[in-house]
Amino acid sequence: MTHTKRSGKLNTHILVECAMMIALGTVLSLIKVYEAPFGGSVTLLSMAPVIFVSFRHGIRIGLVTGFVHSVLQLLLGISSVAWVPDLAGKFLCILLDYLLPFTMLGLGGLFRNLKLSANEKTNAMVTSLFGTILVTLFRFACHILSGVVIWYALDLVWYADDPTHIVNQYSSWIFSIIYNAGFMVPEVLETCIGVPLLIPALLRIKK
Numbered sequence: 001m002t003h004t005k006r007s008g009k010l011n012t013h014i015l016v017e018c019a020m021m022i023a024l025g026t027v028l029s030l031i032k033v034y035e036a037p038f039g040g041s042v043t044l045l046s047m048a049p050v051i052f053v054s055f056r057h058g059i060r061i062g063l064v065t066g067f068v069h070s071v072l073q074l075l076l077g078i079s080s081v082a083w084v085p086d087l088a089g090k091f092l093c094i095l096l097d098y099l100l101p102f103t104m105l106g107l108g109g110l111f112r113n114l115k116l117s118a119n120e121k122t123n124a125m126v127t128s129l130f131g132t133i134l135v136t137l138f139r140f141a142c143h144i145l146s147g148v149v150i151w152y153a154l155d156l157v158w159y160a161d162d163p164t165h166i167v168n169q170y171s172s173w174i175f176s177i178i179y180n181a182g183f184m185v186p187e188v189l190e191t192c193i194g195v196p197l198l199i200p201a202l203l204r205i206k207k
Contacts, residue, residue: 014057014061017053017056017057018053018057018061018064018065018068021049021050021052021053021065022049022050022065022068022069022072024049025046025047025048025049025050025069026046026069026072026073026076028043028044028045028046028048028049029043029046029073029076030043030076031043031044031046032044033186034183034186035183036179036182036183038151038155038179039077039080039151040143040179040180040182040183040184041183042183042186042187042190043187045190045191045194045195047105047135047136047139047187047191048191048194048195048198049069050062050065050066050069050102050105050106050108051105051108051109051128051131051132051135051191051195052108052195052198052199052202053065053106053109054066054105054106054107054108054109054110054112054131055108055109055112055124055127055128055131055199055202056109056202057109058109058112059106059107059109059110061106062105062106062107062108062109063103063104063106063107064106065106066102066103066104066105066106066107067099067102067103067106069102069103069105070098070099070100070101070102070103071098071099073098073102074094074098074099077097077098080093080097081093081094081097083154084150084154085154089150092146092149092150093146093150096142096143096145096146096149096150097142097143097146100142101138101139101142101143102139104135104138104139105135105139106135107131107134107135107138108128108131108132108134108135108195109128109131110130110131110134111127111128111130111131112124112127112128112131113127114127114130120203121200121203124196124199124200124203125196125197125199125200126196128195128196128199129192129195129196132191132192132195132196133188133192136184136187136188136191136192137188139184140180140181140184140185140188143176143180143184144173144176144177144180145176146176147172147175147176147177147179147180148172148173148176151176152167152172152175152176153172155167155175156168166178166179
């Protein structure tokens with residue numbers, strides 16, 4: 001078999017694997033353990049598949065996979081974008097709630113080549129944990145920023161007659177942190193626990 005044929009076979013294998021992980025991540029995102037009242041949810045490890053791709057094949061392939069996953073998440077959540085009245089707000093919503101946070105999951109394998117332990121399994125678990133913490137907190141930060149620049153002002157208008165609503169009790173930053181923490185903290189924790197535990201099984205799969 002020539003090098004070209006081997007390379008083509010390898011690329012096809014990676015492409016199929018990435019497609020399967022994107023499909024898995026999409027399905028898992030629909031399995032909601034908890035759904036926040038005004039958008040956002042705790043899912044069943046839906047961020048893990050993209051992180052696995054990044055850890056297994058590198059951040060370049062991980063970012064491409066993450067971008068495709070982000071577009072699918074956008075299509076699933078397009079009704080949320082429709083609530084934003086102005087064009088600039090819609091653009092920021094698409095960027096901060098979908099494209100950026102889900103694409104950047106592809107950086108989950110950023111530390112995969114670090115050698116922190118002589119034991120391959122332990123090293124993989126630790127380095128995958130570092131990458132997972134980085135990308136999940138980045139996603140959390142994106143949602144907080146979206147809450148500040150988009151959703152806080154809209155909620156002030158929508159709930160102007162309800163002084164007990166959370167948006168009328170706090171500043172934009174506190175409101176956004178509290179609201180997004182309601183679903184992102186459990187999501188971050190479960191992903192930071194689940195990914196390192198599943199990584200050893202991933203290493204046993206032949207590339």
